[in-house]
Amino acid sequence: MSAEKKKRKDKPFGIDLYKNKSTFNWLVVSLAVVIGAGSIIYTRNLVEALKEREQQLIELYAKTVEYTANEPNAADLTFVIQEIMLPNNSIPVILADGSGRPLQGKNLDMDPNLMGDQRLSFLRERMKEMEEEKEPLMLTFRDEEGEVYDYNYVYYENSALLKKLEYYPHVQLSVIAIFGLIVLLAFNYSKAAEQNRVWVGLAKETAHQLGTPISSLIAWIEYLKTDVELENNEVVTELEKDIHRLEMITARFSNIGSVPVLDNENVVQCIEETVNYLKKRLSKKVDINVEAKPCDIRAKLNKPLFGWVIENLCKNAVDSMGGIGKIDIRISHGMEDRVVVDICDTGKGIPKSKIRDVFVPGYTTKKRGWGLGLTLVKRIVDHYHEGRIYVKYSEIERGTTFRILLKS
Template sequence: MFRQYIGWKFVLASIAVLIIVTTIWFVSNLTRKIQDEERKKVATWVEANRELLKSGPDANLNLAVEIVTNNTTIPLILTDKQGRILDSRNLDSLRIAQNPGYLQEQLQAFKKQHPPFAVEAGHQQYNYVYYGDSLILRQIRYYPYIQLGVVTLFIALVLFALSSTNRATQNQVWVGLAKETAHQLGTPLSSMEAWLEILRENEANTMMVTELAKDVDRLKLITDRFSKIGSVPKLEERDVLEQIENMTAYIRKRAPQKVRFSVHSAEKELPVMISPPLFDWVVENLLKNALDAMEGSGHIDINIDNHPTFVTIDISDSGKGIPKMHFEKVFKPGFSTKKRGWGLGLSLAKRIIEEYHKGRLFVKSSEINKGTTFRILLRK
C-alpha cells in the first residue's frame, strides 16, 4: 500500500508537470500571436490618423474615422519629440484625474514594452505613439500562473486525501492486529492460570509456581496493552519517576552485564497524567531499542526534567547512532534496521504518546557511533 501511495504521488506530479508545460507552451504561442495582432492594429490606427491629418476637405474619411474610433482596448499615449504627453486613449480616466503622475508612469511602462510609432506632425516634426498590452493580453499572460496555483491546490488536496486514507487504513490494521492478538492470548492465559492453581496445591512446586506466575502476569500485561490500542485509554495521575524506575529495573535484569543504567532527576516525585500500561510500553520499547543499538555494552542514561507546563524524558544510549536523514523515518511503520521485527515498535510508541497522551516523541539528537537521544515530552 505504501508503494502504491508513492506511485500515485509520482503519477499526479507527472500529470501536473505535463499540464503546466503544455499550458505554458500554448499560452506563449498565443501571446506572441496576439502581440503581433495588436501591433498591426496600432500601426493601422497610426496610419488612419495620418490620413486624417493630411486629407483635404473633400476626402472620404469614413474608414479612417472608423479605424480611429474602434480602438477601445489597446492603451495609447501620444507624445511630442521632447517626450511631453499630448494625448492618451483607453486608460483609466479616474486614475488620471486622481494621480497627476499616472500618465507618466504608464508612458515609462509602454516604452519598456514596445517600440513607438512615429507620426508626422508637419514641417519635418514628428510625434510618437506609445502603446501597451491590452487587458485581454495581460489576462492571458497571467493565466499559466493561475492554472499553476489551481493545479497545485488540486494535487495538494488529492495527496492529503490519499495520505488521510492511507493513515486511516494503517490505523485499522494496527487496531485489528492488536485486538486480535489480545483475543488470541486470552484463551491460553486462562488455561495457564488454571494450571498454576493446580500446581500451587503441591508445596514442592512453590519456586516453579512463583516464576511461572511472573511470566503469566507479564503476558497479562502485554495482553492488556494490546487491548487498549484503538480505544481511548483512561489517563491516571501517576508518579512518572516511579514508573520509569520500575521499567528500568525490569529491563536492567534482562540486559547484558556490561550495560550500565542511570536515571537522573532533580525531583523526588513528579505526578503526570498517563496510561500506566501504555506508557510503560513506550519506555520499554525505547530501552530495548537502546540495548539493540549498543550490541552488548555501553550505558543508558535517562534524564527527567520538570518544566512549568510539561515534563521531558530523555533516553540516551551510547550505541551506533541514527543518520540525520532517518530521524523521521524511524517512526514510519515497517522501517527497521534490525534483521528481525516488523518495524512497528517506534511507530506505536509515537502513536501512544502523541495521540493518547497529547505529547511528543522524537529524536532529539544522534551521532554515528556515539549514540542517540529520544525525547518524550508530556504535558502536565
C-alpha cells in the same frame, strides 16, 4: 532459503503499501508540476503571439495616419482614422498632437457623458498610464517640400484581453495547486484512517485471543498451588511471573485497541519498574541508569503503554550498542508543565539523513527487525498521551538521545 530471502518473505504486505503511498504523493505532485509548467509555457506563447499582433496593428494604424497626413491627395484625415481604428475594438489607443494634447481615443472605457475639460483630463491621465507601459509612437508630418511642420503621438497599451491572459497562468496554477493539495490530503487522510483501523482492530483481536489461554493458565497455577509439594516450587513461581507478563502484554494490546485511561502516575517509578524488568533480560554488559530530579515526577500516563515505549526505546538502544554500553534515562520537569524524559545511549548513532525515517513504518536496518518499534512508540506518545517524541541528538559512533515530552 537464505536468511535475507526469508526475511523478505516474512515482511508484512503493509510495508509496500506505505512505500506506494509516498510514490502516489510524488506522482500527484509531479503531475501537478507538469500540468502547471505546460500550461504556463502554452499561455506564455499565446500571450507573446497576441502581443506581436497588437503591436503590428498599432504600428499599421500609426503609419496610416502619418501617410494620410503627408499625402496631399489622401482622403479626409478623421475619416481614415476612424476607418482604421474601427476594426480595432480591443487595444486602448489615444492620438495626441505635437504638444501632447489628446485629439481622440478608442477602447478607453470612458464615460460618454464626459465633456470638455473633464474629458481632457481623463484622456491625459490615461496617456500617462499608457506611457508607463509602452513608449508612444511618434508620427512626423511634412509639408510638400518635405519640411517637418508637426508631430503627433500615438499612445497605446495592451488590450484588456491580453492583460487577462497574462494573469491567467497564475490563476490556473493556483487552481491546480489547490486541486493537488486536496487530492493529497484526501488520500493521506483515508490512508491514515485505514492504518488506524488496522492498528486498533489487530490489537483488540490479539488481546481478545490471548485472554482465554491466560485465564486458563491462571486457573492451572492456582490448581498446582493447592498441591502442598508444589506450593513453593521454583517452577511454579517462574510460571506465575510469566503469566503476569502475559497479562501485561494483553493489557497493552487491549489499551492500544481502545481509548486508554490516563492516570496521574509517577513517571520515575513507572520507568524504574520497566528498567528493572529489562535488566534481568538484557545483556549484563549494558548499564542502565535512571536519574530523576526530584524523584517523584508526575504525568498523565497509561502505565502498560508507557512501559512499552520505554521497553522499545531501551531495546533499540541495546541493539545500537551491540549489547555493550550505557543507557541513561533522565527525567525532569520541562517548560510549560511538561515532563521531559531523555533516553541516551552510547550506540552507533543514526545518520543525519535517516533521522526522519526512523519513525516511518517498515524502516529498519536490522536483519530481524520489522521497523515497527518506533512507529508504535510514536503512536503511543503522540496519539494516546498527546505528547511528543523526537531524536534530540545523534552522532555516528557516539550515541543517540530520544526525547519524550509528556503532559503533567
